[in-house]
Amino acid sequence: MAESRHPTSLLSLYYEGELPLADRQVVTEHLADCPLCRHELSLLRQTVEILDEAPLERAPHDFLDKFTRRLEQDERFRLLEAQRQQTAKEQARVSPDMQDVGVPAISRPTSPVFPRLTQGLYQFWQTLCFPLRLKLPLYTAVGVAVVAAFLFRSFPEGRSANRDKTLTKTQTSTESPRQDLASIDIPAPQPPQTPTSSAQHVSNVPPPPVPKPSPAQLPGKQEILLPSPPVAALEGAPPVAEPIVWRVEGEQPEVMQAQAKVLAQRISGVLIVQEEDGLLLLSLPTEQLPAFGQAVRELGQVQTMGAETDPAKPTTTIQIRFLFALDSASLSS
Amino acid sequence: MPPEYCHRDKNAPPIAESAQPDPDHALVVRCKAGNREVFGQLVLRHKDRLYTLALRFLGDHGEAEDVAQETFLRAYEKLEEFRGEAKFSTWLYQICRNLSLNRLEKKKEKLSEGFLPEIPAAAGTEPPVQLLQKERHKLVDWALAQLKHEFREVIILYHKEALSYEEIADILELPLGTIRSRLHRGRSELRDLLRPYLEKIP
Numbered sequence: 108m109a110e111s112r113h114p115t116s117l118l119s120l121y122y123e124g125e126l127p128l129a130d131r132q133v134v135t136e137h138l139a140d141c142p143l144c145r146h147e148l149s150l151l152r153q154t155v156e157i158l159d160e161a162p163l164e165r166a167p168h169d170f171l172d173k174f175t176r177r178l179e180q181d182e183r184f185r186l187l188e189a190q191r192q193q194t195a196k197e198q199a200r201v202s203p204d205m206q207d208v209g210v211p212a213i214s215r216p217t218s219p220v221f222p223r224l225t226q227g228l229y230q231f232w233q234t235l236c237f238p239l240r241l242k243l244p245l246y247t248a249v250g251v252a253v254v255a256a257f258l259f260r261s262f263p264e265g266r267s268a269n270r271d272k273t274l275t276k277t278q279t280s281t282e283s284p285r286q287d288l289a290s291i292d293i294p295a296p297q298p299p300q301t302p303t304s305s306a307q308h309v310s311n312v313p314p315p316p317v318p319k320p321s322p323a324q325l326p327g328k329q330e331i332l333l334p335s336p337p338v339a340a341l342e343g344a345p346p347v348a349e350p351i352v353w354r355v356e357g358e359q360p361e362v363m364q365a366q367a368k369v370l371a372q373r374i375s376g377v378l379i380v381q382e383e384d385g386l387l388l389l390s391l392p393t394e395q396l397p398a399f400g401q402a403v404r405e406l407g408q409v410q411t412m413g414a415e416t417d418p419a420k421p422t423t424t425i426q427i428r429f430l431f432a433l434d435s436a437s438l439s440s
Numbered sequence: 441m442p443p444e445y446c447h448r449d450k451n452a453p454p455i456a457e458s459a460q461p462d463p464d465h466a467l468v469v470r471c472k473a474g475n476r477e478v479f480g481q482l483v484l485r486h487k488d489r490l491y492t493l494a495l496r497f498l499g500d501h502g503e504a505e506d507v508a509q510e511t512f513l514r515a516y517e518k519l520e521e522f523r524g525e526a527k528f529s530t531w532l533y534q535i536c537r538n539l540s541l542n543r544l545e546k547k548k549e550k551l552s553e554g555f556l557p558e559i560p561a562a563a564g565t566e567p568p569v570q571l572l573q574k575e576r577h578k579l580v581d582w583a584l585a586q587l588k589h590e591f592r593e594v595i596i597l598y599h600k601e602a603l604s605y606e607e608i609a610d611i612l613e614l615p616l617g618t619i620r621s622r623l624h625r626g627r628s629e630l631r632d633l634l635r636p637y638l639e640k641i642p
Contacts, residue, residue, distance in 0.1 A: 119624035147631075150638045154631045158599040161577045166491035167505055171483050174512055178476060187517065192474030 113141065118148050122155070350388070350424040351414055353400075357407030360385055360429035367427060370402045380424070387427040396423050408432065464528035472519055483512050486529055489601055490536045496596040497540035498547075499581060507543060511536040526610040533601070533611045537593060544589070583633040591626025598623055 114134050120126045121134045138144050167173075178184045235242075357363050364387055371377045371387070374395045381388035391399060396416060403409055407429075416423060462468075464485070470478040490511050495504035514535050515522075522531050584592050597608045608619050631638070 116624075116628070119627050120620075123624075125620065150631050150635060151627065153638045154627065154634055155599070157576055157580050157634070158595065158630070160573070161580060161600060163488055163600075164492040164495050164504075166487040166508060170487050170491070170505065170508070171480055174483055174509055175480060177509065177513060178479075178516065184476075184513075184516065188474050188476050190474075191472060191519075195473035 113144050115144065115147050118151055122148065122151055350426045351416060352412040353403060353425060353427045354410040354412060354430060355403060355407045355427055356430045356432040358432065360431050363406045364429045366406050367403055370399065374399060385429050389425045390422050391425065393418060393420055393423045462527045465524060468522065468528050479516055486532055490532060493533060493536050493596060493601055494540050496584065496600050498543060499585060503543060507536060507539045510539055527607065530607050530610045537611060541589065579637065583630050586633055587626055587629055591622055591629060594619055594622040595626045595630065
C-alpha cells in the first residue's frame, strides 16, 4: 500500500515533534530515502509558515469607545453594574476578609467637595449599623431601655404634676389663714425624745413649699401663706388637729424667733417640727405649754389664735409667728 | 534527519500555559464588584485577538468587529457565569467562536452558493513567493474557508491565536486527542488545497 509506504498522515505529527520515539525513527528513516515524502513535508512546512505569517489583525482604533458607548447607553448594563456593586457591598459585610484576597475597594459615595467628610460619614454609618447580627439585638436592647426609662420617669412626673396642681389649687382657694394652717403636715404626737434624735428627725422632714408673699399683700406686716391640704383630705379624711397659733409681734422678729427657739429647746420633750423665717412649729408636752407661753410673752406682744389647748393630749402643737410691729413706740409705751 | 523538520522543537509549545495563573483574574474580580471601567482594560487586552478570530471565521471586517463587540457585551453581561475554572481569555474565545459560528450559519442560509471568498486572481498563475504578503494572506483565508469548520477553527485557534492544545480543548470542550487529530488532519487538507501554489516555489 502506498499509505503504508509513505506515512503522509504522520508527517504533521512528525513536524510537530509529537510522534512517539519509535514512530519518529521509522519516519526519519523513510524520509531519508523518499524524496516524495520529503517534498510533502516541505509543503507542510510552507503551509505552516504561511499560516503563522498572517499577523494579528488590529481591531478598529475606536473599538473601546464604541463598546463603552454601548454599555452606557443600555439601561440593562447600568442596572447590572449597580446590582454588582450592591452584591459586593453585602459580601464585604458578610466577609470583610475579602478585601485581602483581591476584592477591590467597594465603590463608596464620594463628594467632589468634601470627599473626606463623605468617606468619614460612610465609615461611621457602616460602623453604626453593620454587621446587623450584632447591631440589631444591641439596638433592640437600647430601644427597650429607652422606653423603660421613659415610663419610669413618667410616674414621678405624674406625681409631681398632681402635687403642683394641688398646690396651685390651694393657692387660689386660700381665703382664711385657718385653712392655710390646716394644710401643714403635722406629725403624730410622739413620746419625748432626746434633742439629738429630734434634730435628726427634723432634718429628714422635707419642708413644704411656701410661696413668698408679695409686697402688695403685705402693706404693713409680713404674712406667710401656707398651702391648704388637698381637697380630698379636707372633705373625706378625718380632720387634722389644728395647731395653736401664737402671733408674736416686736421690733426684731428674728431675735424673738431665736430666743423662742432657745427657750423651747430648754424644755424637755420639745420637737421642733418646722423652722422657717418668721415661723416656728413646735410640738411640746401639754403641761409645759403655760410656762413656755409665759416665757414667749416676755419676748413680745403675743396673740393666741387657732385651736384651744386640749389638756387630754400629751403633746400640743404650737405654731409661732414672729411679726414686725410698726408702732413699736406705742407698744413700748 | 535534520532537526529543522520539527516545528515544535524550534518554537516552544504553549502547552504549559494553562497551568499558569490567569493574568485577567484580578480584573475580572473587580468587574464582578461593579467596576465597569476595569472591564475596559480587559477589552483592550483581548480586542485584537477576538477581532482576528472573528475575522478568520467570517472573512469580513465589519462583521468581525460586530462579533467582537457582541462578545465583550455578552461577557460583561454573563460575568457571574465565569467561574475562573479556565482562563478568562478562553471563555472569551468560546463566546466569540459561538457567535461567529451562529453568524456563519445565518450567512449560509442566505447565500445558496455559499459565502466563501473567491480564489485570488493570482492563484495558479504565479508562485506564492512572488505574491505580495497581502495576497498570500488572502490565499490562506481562502484555503481556510474551504475547510470543514471543525478543522478550520482548530487551525485558526492554534496558528492564528497561538493557543495551546489545552486552551483549545477548553474552548471547544473536546478531548486533547481530538484537538490534535483535527489540527493535523486540517493542516494536511490545507496543504493539499495550497499545493498548486506551493509547488510553484522553486
